[in-house]
Amino acid sequence: MTFDASYYCGNKAFTLKQKTASMPSAGEVQIDVAYCGLCGTDIHIFHGHMDKRTGDHRIIGHEMSGVIARLGPEVEEFEVGQNVVVRPLIHCGNCPTCRRGYEHICQNLKFIGIDTDGALQEKWNVPAHTVHIIPDGVSLKHAALAEPLAVACHDVRRARVTKGEDVLIIGGGPIGILIGMVARNSGAHVVISEINEARIEIAKKLGFKTVNPKEIDISSDLRGITETKGMDVIFEVSGVQAGIDLMTEVAATRARICMVAIHATKPEVDLFQFFWKELEMLGARVYEAADYEMALNLLSDGKIPAEMIITDLRDLEEVEDALGSLTSDPTMLKTLIRVGHH
Ligand SMILES: [Zn+2]
Ligand SMILES: [Zn+2]
Known part of the structure; x- marks a missing residue:
């Protein structure tokens, strides 16, 4: 047969x-x-x-x-x-x-x-x-x-997202959107950072708050959203250096940063922020x-x-x-x- x-x-x-x-x-x-x-x-x-x-x-x-x-x-x-x-x-x-x-x-x-x-x-x-x-x-x-x-569920579980936390997802592609849905279902307040206008529209249609780092001073804007506290959990899904810079900049004290994207080159990470704010970085795979x-x-x-x-x-x-x-x-x-x- x-x-x-x-x-x-x-x-x-x-x-x-x-x-x-x-x-x-x-x-x-x-x-x-x-x-x-x-x-x-x-x-x-x-x-x-x-x-x-x-x-x-x-x-x-x-x-x-x-x-x-x-x-x-x-x-x-x-x-x-x-x-x-x-x-x-x-x-x-x-x-x-x-x-x-x-x-x-x-x-x-x-x-x-x-x-x-x-x-x-x-x-x-x-x-x-x-x-x-x-x-x-x-x-x-x-x-x-x-x-x-299941990829998104693994990422959200690794980052220990809980109810009421402020979550930033850097990169609004398919995986970023799914992480947003799972985190939202865990009771988190989700913001998606994306630079592509078409993807911003889709994220909005799916009910997400969005920010475009090309158009605004994202770190001060996100600090506005969270009343200067910063984001409790950040998912790096963009795979670019600008995303790596943003993830430490907007992190709240003791924030968890979950690395989802596969970076083709070794990015430069602001390790000083890990010391200063006692940040935590987590890998997540499959x-x-x-x-x-x-x-x-x-x-x-x-x-x-x-x-x-x-x-x-x-x-x-x-x-x-x-x-x-x-x-x-x-x-x-x-x-x-x-x-x-x-
Ligand atoms: Zn796949
Ligand atoms: Zn084995």
Whole structure:
């Protein structure tokens, strides 16, 4: 039996090919993939920046939803027909990091959809330990947001955001917006800093207070918002030096700064502010099982305006086009690919 799969084949190109189905091995489940989201990581792959990891014959895609089609031997915790999402991380279980309980940042971590084949295929075999059941009432379409939402949940949990705190998010792209939604749901007062006008409009439409550091003296303006106290929690999602300068400048005494963006070069950080205000800096990378559960609960409770976040919906043969549009249009938040069964 064969099915459709979209392969990244290098040089900004994807091709739809027929693949032969294989039975799930012991400890694996086979999923009929319904939807798969595309994100900044997929754009990096599309532009060839990650060819060393992907090669030029790779099925990518890691933000999916689907239905269990088959169980491999020794899988007892799931049933055929259940709607599920996959947490696309494979850890070794043996390294010091795994042994200390931080499997999500295992020293030998494999990311499914980069290091191994991902979800842009109709049938997908994955280890059962990566699978989470979608709660009743959450559609397969909306559940495809679980992965990026789990990123935001992990960031907000790492930063220990609590009710009533003033939170600044530097960078109003898709991840910044999702962090804003999760932080807002934790009861924080959220402000998003962004310089792109189109993205500012979207953030406003989603109900966020925004500041544009290009137009105002942001540090004095934010101090106005917080009555000269400064921001309690800052998420650095911009990945640029200006964001790094801003994060220490607007920080309140004992503020927590959470590093979300991946900086291509070593930025210059104002360490004096860490001493002066007793600041704390936290790293945040991918997600843990608890973040997936939190993300699925937020979707189930209707706390996330999924329809407003999904700005493009395409078919499996359109992956190349969809990534092109996503690269060039800053107003797009989330593109979903309809893969198969739904
Ligand atoms: Zn992603
Ligand atoms: Zn490990």
